[in-house]
Amino acid sequence: MMVDMTDTATAAAALAGVAGLLADRTRATVCLALMDGRAWTAAELAGAAGVARSTATEHLNLLVAGGLLIEVRQGRHRYVRLSDDAAELVERLSAAAPPGSPPPVRSLTTAHRQRALAAARTCYDHLAGTLGVAVTDAMTARGLLSWDRGLSLTGDGEHWFTALVGAWPPATRRPLVRSCLDWTERRPHLGGATGAALCAHAVEAGWVVRSRRSRALRVTDAGRAALREQLGLELPPAG
Amino acid sequence: MMVDMTDTATAAAALAGVAGLLADRTRATVCLALMDGRAWTAAELAGAAGVARSTATEHLNLLVAGGLLIEVRQGRHRYVRLSDDAAELVERLSAAAPPGSPPPVRSLTTAHRQRALAAARTCYDHLAGTLGVAVTDAMTARGLLSWDRGLSLTGDGEHWFTALVGAWPPATRRPLVRSCLDWTERRPHLGGATGAALCAHAVEAGWVVRSRRSRALRVTDAGRAALREQLGLELPPAG
DNA sequence: CCGACGGTTCGGCGCCGGCCGAACCGTCGC
DNA sequence: GCGACGGTTCGGCCGGCGCCGAACCGTCGG
Numbered sequence: 001m002m003v004d005m006t007d008t009a010t011a012a013a014a015l016a017g018v019a020g021l022l023a024d025r026t027r028a029t030v031c032l033a034l035m036d037g038r039a040w041t042a043a044e045l046a047g048a049a050g051v052a053r054s055t056a057t058e059h060l061n062l063l064v065a066g067g068l069l070i071e072v073r074q075g076r077h078r079y080v081r082l083s084d085d086a087a088e089l090v091e092r093l094s095a096a097a098p099p100g101s102p103p104p105v106r107s108l109t110t111a112h113r114q115r116a117l118a119a120a121r122t123c124y125d126h127l128a129g130t131l132g133v134a135v136t137d138a139m140t141a142r143g144l145l146s147w148d149r150g151l152s153l154t155g156d157g158e159h160w161f162t163a164l165v166g167a168w169p170p171a172t173r174r175p176l177v178r179s180c181l182d183w184t185e186r187r188p189h190l191g192g193a194t195g196a197a198l199c200a201h202a203v204e205a206g207w208v209v210r211s212r213r214s215r216a217l218r219v220t221d222a223g224r225a226a227l228r229e230q231l232g233l234e235l236p237p238a239g
Numbered sequence: 240m241m242v243d244m245t246d247t248a249t250a251a252a253a254l255a256g257v258a259g260l261l262a263d264r265t266r267a268t269v270c271l272a273l274m275d276g277r278a279w280t281a282a283e284l285a286g287a288a289g290v291a292r293s294t295a296t297e298h299l300n301l302l303v304a305g306g307l308l309i310e311v312r313q314g315r316h317r318y319v320r321l322s323d324d325a326a327e328l329v330e331r332l333s334a335a336a337p338p339g340s341p342p343p344v345r346s347l348t349t350a351h352r353q354r355a356l357a358a359a360r361t362c363y364d365h366l367a368g369t370l371g372v373a374v375t376d377a378m379t380a381r382g383l384l385s386w387d388r389g390l391s392l393t394g395d396g397e398h399w400f401t402a403l404v405g406a407w408p409p410a411t412r413r414p415l416v417r418s419c420l421d422w423t424e425r426r427p428h429l430g431g432a433t434g435a436a437l438c439a440h441a442v443e444a445g446w447v448v449r450s451r452r453s454r455a456l457r458v459t460d461a462g463r464a465a466l467r468e469q470l471g472l473e474l475p476p477a478g
Numbered sequence: 479c480c481g482a483c484g485g486t487t488c489g490g491c492g493c494c495g496g497c498c499g500a501a502c503c504g505t506c507g508c
Numbered sequence: 509g510c511g512a513c514g515g516t517t518c519g520g521c522c523g524g525c526g527c528c529g530a531a532c533c534g535t536c537g538g
Contacts, residue, residue: 012267013335015329024496028258055497057516064513076505077512085335090254096306096324097253139333152476174507189431228308263526291528296486298526299485315484315535415535432537 015230021066026051027059029163031068031082031090039072039081061146072181080125121216123180127202131235135198135216136190145190151179153194161194164230168219259281260305261332265290266298270307270321278311313419353382360455362419365434366441370390370458370474374437375429379472390418391431400433403469404440431474 022028029049034040040048046056060080062071066088072079082090110117121129130227139145144157153176154160169176172193190198202208207223210216217236219227227233261267268288273279279287283297299319302308307325311318321329358366378384383396392400392415401407408415409432417431428438441447446462449455458466458474466472 008268008271011333012264012271015271015333016262016267018336019258019267020331020350022258023255023262025251026496028255030245032251032254041514042516051428051496052498053515054499054517063517069479078515089335093257094254095251096328097257145341146389170508172508229422265526268503280484281486290526292485293529294527300486317485409538413538 018066018089021063021068022090024059026055027063028065030056030059031086032094034069034080034082035087037082037087039079042078042080045080105159116165123189125192126180126189126191127208127217128180128189128198129217131187131208131217134219134233134235135227135231136188138233139190144233145177151177151188151190153177160230161198165185165197167197169197257328260302260307261329263298264293266302269298269302270294270325271333273308273319274320274326274329276321276326278318281317281319284319311416346363348400355376361438361449362430365419365430365438366447366456367419367428368456370447370456371428373472374433374466375427377466377472378429381470390416390427390429392416399469400437403468404436406436408436 022031026049030045031049033045042056042060045060046053049056049059051059051114060069060071060078062072063086068083068089069080070083078197113170121131123129123132126132127135137143138159140147142156142160144160146152146154146157170193175192177190177194178192179188179193188196202223203210205222205226205228206220208217208219224235227235249424260272265288269284272284272287280296284290285292288298289294290298298373299308299310299317302325303310307322307328308319311323313356349364349423360370362368365371366374375384378399379386379395381395381399382393382398385391385393385396411432414431415428416433418427419430419434428434442449444461444465445459446465447456447458463474466474
């Protein structure tokens with residue numbers, strides 16, 4: 001009986017603990033934002049929730065420790081995404097909210113597959129999302145990128161790049177090419193100075209247009225044509 | 240965009256609100272106790288959670304208002320049971336608790352069907368649970384109880400009762416028979432002075448034995464035989 | 479009528495948790 | 509080397525929430 005008491009006590013504590021992670025407006029806002037399936041930085045989430053960066057840090061620590069969020073540090077950024085378990089929990093709890101009508105809680109069939117904004121976006125200053133990965137794959141397939149001993153441009157790649165962009169990226173301490181993990185695709189895409197220059201060229205040449213309110217990009221018809229010509233890359237029509 | 244902000248804000252508040260209901264140790268203990276599928280009184284839950292009755296009242300108010308608990312007032316008692324939605328939520332949240340090994344969280348396939356202790360028990364001072372309902376049904380089938388104009392004993396019922404128990408219940412203001420809703424069976428069983436006397440007889444005659452730590456009853460072999468003889472009631476063997 | 483008892487209300491207390499700003503650290507890109 | 513920037517740590521403030529006990533209400537049963 002003493003054993004039973006202890007067990008139910010710890011079970012209650014565990015239950016209250018998990019529920020407590022979502023029992024705060026700020027943390028709930030963070031999890032709801034992450035329901036889009038993407039990985040966000042701490043500062044982005046702080047902005048979305050309307051709190052100071054330091055406050056966001058504390059909340060993220062709790063959510064990560066509780067297993068609801070999965071984090072990956074990349075450079076000076078802390079990326080965080082919703083775990084699959086957490087996504088389901090958030091969905092069920094939202095559905096159980098009695099207020100009923102007011103918020104037509106966005107129910108995403110297993111949220112982590114939601115790709116609305118994930119199709120094409122910028123990652124800092126280079127192409128990311130399905131577009132970024134597709135471009136990187138196409139460059140690899142054409143022998144423009146080499147993955148031996150880390151990512152690098154091949155000779156063909158250097159020729160292709162200068163022919164396309166015109167100028168070589170200025171010599172700085174920033175590496176020319178860098179492999180950057182994409183957190184919706186879970187695969188690497190092209191970063192570094194070359195990636196940044198390529199992205200800038202895509203914008204200037206009208207291949208893509210930036211969204212005013214997010215990192216999302218929209219591929220134009222001209223962009224689709226250019227990518228087909230340059231890289232043999234076939235993108236599906238606008239969606 | 241302002242609309243969108245507002246929506247996600249209310250959605251976050253709703254999510255945090257539901258989670259907050261389970262984010263307290265006492266409320267979590269209450270819900271875990273209710274996972275046995277039975278309806279408990281406020282005082283029982285206060286005892287189970289180790290808090291004052293007044294505190295339990297406040298928690299029950301919150302849980303009922305949030306739709307997690309369903310309450311029914313009966314006389315001076317406040318019965319409360321877990322809603323089906325809440326049972327599922329509790330189960331999922333418990334499963335998501337990271338501690339992992341310590342508590343082997345009792346996962347009951349859709350908890351509200353759990354009948355472990357529900358088979359036979361007392362309700363205040365009369366028989367309840369499947370046993371109470373079965374006895375009531377058998378008495379009705381034999382013409383001992385009438386449901387016209389409220390529940391009452393028939394002439395045959397009065398004869399049967401005096402022959403069995405020997406003495407008629409003392410004349411008090413307490414009604415002789417009363418229909419009492421059973422919250423595991425969701426059907427009425429026999430209460431009132433007659434029900435109490437019948438229960439007392441069942442205990443004295445050794446038909447059932449009381450549990451020391453709960454309201455549970457165990458039907459003896461002798462009790463099974465007596466019920467078969469008296470009411471033609473066939474109970475399944477001991478479980 | 480009465481006493482017993484389950485439940486509720488209310489005032490008050492103490493603690494914990496969310497928030498911020500300031501200082502600090504590490505990485506980035508020049 | 510430097511400045512810019514994302515993130516973290518720390519101290520401190522504040523509000524809210526969970527708790528209790530005492531008083532009270534309604535029902536029950538004699």
